[in-house]
Amino acid sequence: MDLQxxxxxxxxxxxxxxxxxxxxxxxxxxxxxxxxxVSLGVAxxxxxxxxxxxxxxxxxxxxxxxxxxxxLGLRRLGLWRLDAGATRQSAAGDEPDA
Amino acid sequence: MRNIASLLFTAGLAFLLLVIAAQLGFxxxxxxxxxxxxxxxxxxxxATNIVTAVLLGYRGIDxxxxxxxxxxxxxxxxxxxxxGRKDCEHHAEEPPGGFILRTGADLLFPLLLVVGFYIIxxxxxxxxxxxxxxxxxxxxxxxxxxxxxxxDGSGGMSHTAIAVVEGLAGAGFIALGLWxxxxxxxxxxxxxxxxxxxxxxxxxxxxxxxxxxxxKVGAELAGLMTQLAEQPATAQHPHQHPHxxxxxxxx
Numbered sequence: 458m459d460l461q462x463x464x465x466x467x468x469x470x471x472x473x474x475x476x477x478x479x480x481x482x483x484x485x486x487x488x489x490x491x492x493x494x495v496s497l498g499v500a501x502x503x504x505x506x507x508x509x510x511x512x513x514x515x516x517x518x519x520x521x522x523x524x525x526x527x528x529l530g531l532r533r534l535g536l537w538r539l540d541a542g543a544t545r546q547s548a549a550g551d552e553p554d555a
Numbered sequence: 556m557r558n559i560a561s562l563l564f565t566a567g568l569a570f571l572l573l574v575i576a577a578q579l580g581f582x583x584x585x586x587x588x589x590x591x592x593x594x595x596x597x598x599x600x601x602a603t604n605i606v607t608a609v610l611l612g613y614r615g616i617d618x619x620x621x622x623x624x625x626x627x628x629x630x631x632x633x634x635x636x637x638x639g640r641k642d643c644e645h646h647a648e649e650p651p652g653g654f655i656l657r658t659g660a661d662l663l664f665p666l667l668l669v670v671g672f673y674i675i676x677x678x679x680x681x682x683x684x685x686x687x688x689x690x691x692x693x694x695x696x697x698x699x700x701x702x703x704x705x706x707d708g709s710g711g712m713s714h715t716a717i718a719v720v721e722g723l724a725g726a727g728f729i730a731l732g733l734w735x736x737x738x739x740x741x742x743x744x745x746x747x748x749x750x751x752x753x754x755x756x757x758x759x760x761x762x763x764x765x766x767x768x769x770x771k772v773g774a775e776l777a778g779l780m781t782q783l784a785e786q787p788a789t790a791q792h793p794h795q796h797p798h799x800x801x802x803x804x805x806x
Contacts, residue, residue, distance in 0.1 A: 509682035510606045513674075517690045522776065525697065529783040 465505050472498035485536050486528070493524040601749030602679035602758040610684065611764045615732065615743030618764075622725060622771060629775045636782045660702030667695030675769035679758040685768025692773035697780045704784070717778040724770035731760055731767070 475494040482488045496519025503512035531537050592609060602608040610618050671691035678684030700712060732743040739746070743764075750757030 510604075510684070510687075513683050513687045517687050517694075521694055522690055525694075525780060526783065529780065533783065 461505055465502060468498045468501040468505070472502075485531050489524055489527045489531065492527065493520040496520040496523070597752065600745055600758055600761065601752050602761055603752060604679055604681060604684070606682070607678045607684045607761060607765065608758070611678075611743075611761050611768075612745045615764070618768065619728065619732070619743070622728065622768065625772065625775055626721075626725065629779050632779055633782055636785075657702045660698045663698055664695055667691055667698065671695060671769070671773070675765055676755065676762055678765035678769075679761040680755070685765040686772050688765075689769040689772030690776060692769065693776035693780065696773075696777045697784075700781055700784055712777065712781045714778060714781070717774050717781070721771055721774035721778070724767045724774065728764060728767040728771070731764055735760070 472495050475491040475498065479488045479491040479495065482491060496515055499519065500512045500516040503509075503515055528537075592613065593605060596602070596605050596608045596612070600608040600612045602612070671688045671694075673688070674681075674683040674691060675685055675688030678688070696712065735744045735746050736742045745759040745761055747759040749759060752758075756762070
């Protein structure tokens with residue numbers, strides 16, 4: 458197995474694991490961070506496929522911009538909690554407003 | 556019931572995609588234009604980055620369409636977010652970002668600016684271009700807003716200045732297209748000769764178009780994020796939670 462395949466496998470593994478984490482994490486901030494990691498892994502894959510333009514866009518938009526927008530959205534909705542239990546409680550409390 | 560419906564929908568979508576994929580010849584591109592562009596673009600446009608040559612040269616009007624889509628999306632989001640801002644009677648003071656965030660922001664801001672402008676003006680030479688560089692510029696300004704939110708959370712960013720930059724950049728892109736239309740009858744055709752390939756000032760109007768795209772995207776996204784970061788109208792929901800901004804310091 459050459460080095461490139463190894464890197465690609467690692468990136469795919471990273472993407473899959475963080476995509477799963479995004480689904481199962483109770484902590485909303487953690488889920489947003491995991492979505493950024495998914496984009497970073499995909500950007501690595503794009504680099505390995507010789508598409509640096511697309512990789513740059515993916516890293517900048519997927520890992521940077523959308524993470525910031527999602528985090529700001531969390532803050533606006535009052536879901537910005539660092540511990541999972543409080544997130545759940547506050548989510549239930551905020552439901553009528555949403 | 557809903558689960559079954561979404562399962563059916565997913566299965567249908569997968570079936571459609573599989574049918575489409577089965578009809579495509581594997582390893583055979585359905586269109587041959589890519590090879591032609593690859594072989595002709597360097598001599599025709601004079602850009603070493605073929606992607607930018609396609610985006611701003613061969614498909615310039617598509618980029619204009621993309622810009623207008625982005626503009627419409629940012630405007631619509633702004634409309635939704637600004638609604639209710641007037642009802643907000645008191646602005647709770649946003650806590651400042653803390654020492655590490657402020658120092659890091661001061662350190663990062665010029666670097667991010669340089670990287671963003673580098674990617675924009677080298678769009679015709681190296682990977683990247685107006686869009687990627689523009690997003691980095693927006694991120695640079697947003698780092699400042701995060702570190703010093705100020706009174707209303709906008710960090711002293713002026714919406715008027717953002718709108719002026721955005722409008723001028725968009726108008727500049729269209730003006731370059733109209734100039735080309737007036738000069739040789741083709742909208743958005745690269746002009747001003749090719750120059751020496753690989754130099755910063757080469758590929759005719761492509762760097763100018765790239766700069767216009769970068770400034771427009773950067774201003775649009777910076778405005779969007781500033782609007783998102785500004786204080787929401789808390790007066791309407793007094794029972795949301797007692798300390799709405801007490802835990803935002805780490806953001």
